[in-house]
Amino acid sequence: CINEGEIPMLEFVQALESGQDYSTIDNLWVRKPEKIIKNCARPKMTADELTDLPFADRALYKKYDHFAKYPFEIFVGSRGCPFKCTFCEVPEINTMYGGKSVYYVAPERLVDEIEEAKCQGLLDGKTVLFTDSTFNSNKKWFLRFLDEYRRRLAIPFSCNLRLDLVDETQVKALKESGCDNVRLGIEAGDYDIRKRILGKTLTDEHVYKATNLLHKYEIPFMSYNLLASPE
Numbered sequence: 001c002i003n004e005g006e007i008p009m010l011e012f013v014q015a016l017e018s019g020q021d022y023s024t025i026d027n028l029w030v031r032k033p034e035k036i037i038k039n040c041a042r043p044k045m046t047a048d049e050l051t052d053l054p055f056a057d058r059a060l061y062k063k064y065d066h067f068a069k070y071p072f073e074i075f076v077g078s079r080g081c082p083f084k085c086t087f088c089e090v091p092e093i094n095t096m097y098g099g100k101s102v103y104y105v106a107p108e109r110l111v112d113e114i115e116e117a118k119c120q121g122l123l124d125g126k127t128v129l130f131t132d133s134t135f136n137s138n139k140k141w142f143l144r145f146l147d148e149y150r151r152r153l154a155i156p157f158s159c160n161l162r163l164d165l166v167d168e169t170q171v172k173a174l175k176e177s178g179c180d181n182v183r184l185g186i187e188a189g190d191y192d193i194r195k196r197i198l199g200k201t202l203t204d205e206h207v208y209k210a211t212n213l214l215h216k217y218e219i220p221f222m223s224y225n226l227l228a229s230p231e
Contacts, residue, residue: 002027003041003096004079006053044097050079051105055113058122072129072158073122077110077145079103081133083162086199087187087226090133102137107145111152118153127180128157135159136170146173156180164202166210171217181220184210188229197230 001008008027015022023030026042061067080102084091094101117123136142136159149157150173158181161170174182186207187198194200214221 002029003093004045006045007042041096045079045103047103047105050103051109055116058117059120062122071126073117073126074129074131075110075114076132077105077107077130077135078132078137078141082137083134084199085185085187086197088133102134104138104141107141107148110145111148114149114153114155118155123155128155130157130159132160134162134165136161136165139165139170142170143173146177150177154178158183160185161210163210164206166206166213168213171210171213171219175217175219179219181222182214184221184223186223187226189225193229193231198226 005027008025011025012022012028014020015025022028023032023037024039026039028039030037030039058073080094081088081090082101114123114128154177156178159179160183163184163186184207185200186194186202187200188194191202191204194202211221
């Protein structure tokens with residue numbers, strides 16, 4: 001399945017169930033004895049279409065020990081990333097869609113999904129884990145979400161932050177909403193390696209400023225670091 005899979009996979013299982021041919025479904029590449037059928041890619045889903053998707057049936061997976069015992073429950077509120085780091089797959093995906101970068105579901109919808117999982121008992125003893133590439137890439141959305149989350153849930157959570165976007169307003173809101181820890185992509189200790197080779201214009205000053213704020217509000221953090229980069 002090339003690119004987004006929600007609608008192609010739905011059409012695929014519907015075709016299987018009804019005994020119909022699934023080899024012409026857009027986004028799917030299908031291997032036949034004589035060739036591989038490479039169907040066209042459909043347009044990227046819009047923010048409204050993302051918001052209208054039904055919530056995942058998470059309970060379906062809890063019969064497997066790996067998922068039942070996993071210490072986190074994963075949620076995603078956005079698709080894509082506005083940055084173009086050379087080591088990341090997202091810029092290539094953006095190119096497939098004509099350069100379109102980030103879409104967000106409505107903050108209220110994301111909190112609704114987490115709240116539903118909580119009511120089902122799926123968050124008991126777990127930390128909420130947001131795996132969005134850059135959770136704070138849109139400050140207005142980020143702060144709206146944290147306010148909604150604080151008022152309705154305030155369950156411990158972890159998320160990825162872009163260091164050069166971090167400011168005190170964001171860190172204070174993270175603390176107030178129950179943030180347990182954050183993950184920071186520093187990637188390399190040398191600015192030249194970060195900028196010239198990794199395509200990440202993050203300065204040392206950005207690192208110091210953001211981590212000092214996280215220390216100030218007592219939010220633990222970890223950093224991602226790439227080993228054996230070129231040069």
